Amino acid sequence: GAVVSQHPSRVICKSGTSVKIECRSLDFQATTMFWYRQFPKQSLMLMATSNEGSKATYEQGVEKDKFLINHASLTLSTLTVTSAHPEDSSFYICSGWDRALNQPQHFGDGTRLSIL
């Protein structure tokens, strides 16, 4: 089946650091990438939707200057958490979707971000 590779799997860093998370579709073209945030024992919260070559569309309440999303190619999207603070600590998950194939979204394994 389709594979989405997400790196790193875990990040621990100091407050004020910017952190970049990569999401790659390995065997399909992800025309659309979705970024989610998941708090402990809770469901996934969609942060933003990015279409290849376009600016990301952010969900209400998500700071676009805080969470920078780039989707420059059909196989790579990145989420950069700028000047991260402890409240940004969370589990971040990406998913890829090929509009042409109309298959289910395929998810990465997530990134556990811990800001000290």
Next chain:
Amino acid sequence: AQSVAQPEDQVNVAEGNPLTVKCTYSVSGNPYLFWYVQYPNRGLQFLLKYITGDNLVKGSYGFEAEFNKSQTSFHLKKPSALVSDSALYFCAVRDMAAGNKLTFGGGTRVLVKP
């Protein structure tokens, strides 16, 4: 706006017994429904989907789900649960009018005891 409800936070079942995880939905138009499973510190794995056709959908790992339009439900089922089925299960609906994003239910934790 679309919504998905999973009324049970946790389901406990003995190994070998049938497993059911409940899901109800609210959509305008035809529903595109999905079930995903999440293991600890992992992303979501696709189990099955309903787009159109037969109301009984068969998916991965022996799971199936029954679409019931009159009850707006899409319950996940497995005839004989395994300890390895213990995980977090999410029901989701695709919003075709909003960039095809998924709206997830709150999740149901399944614990299968040996």
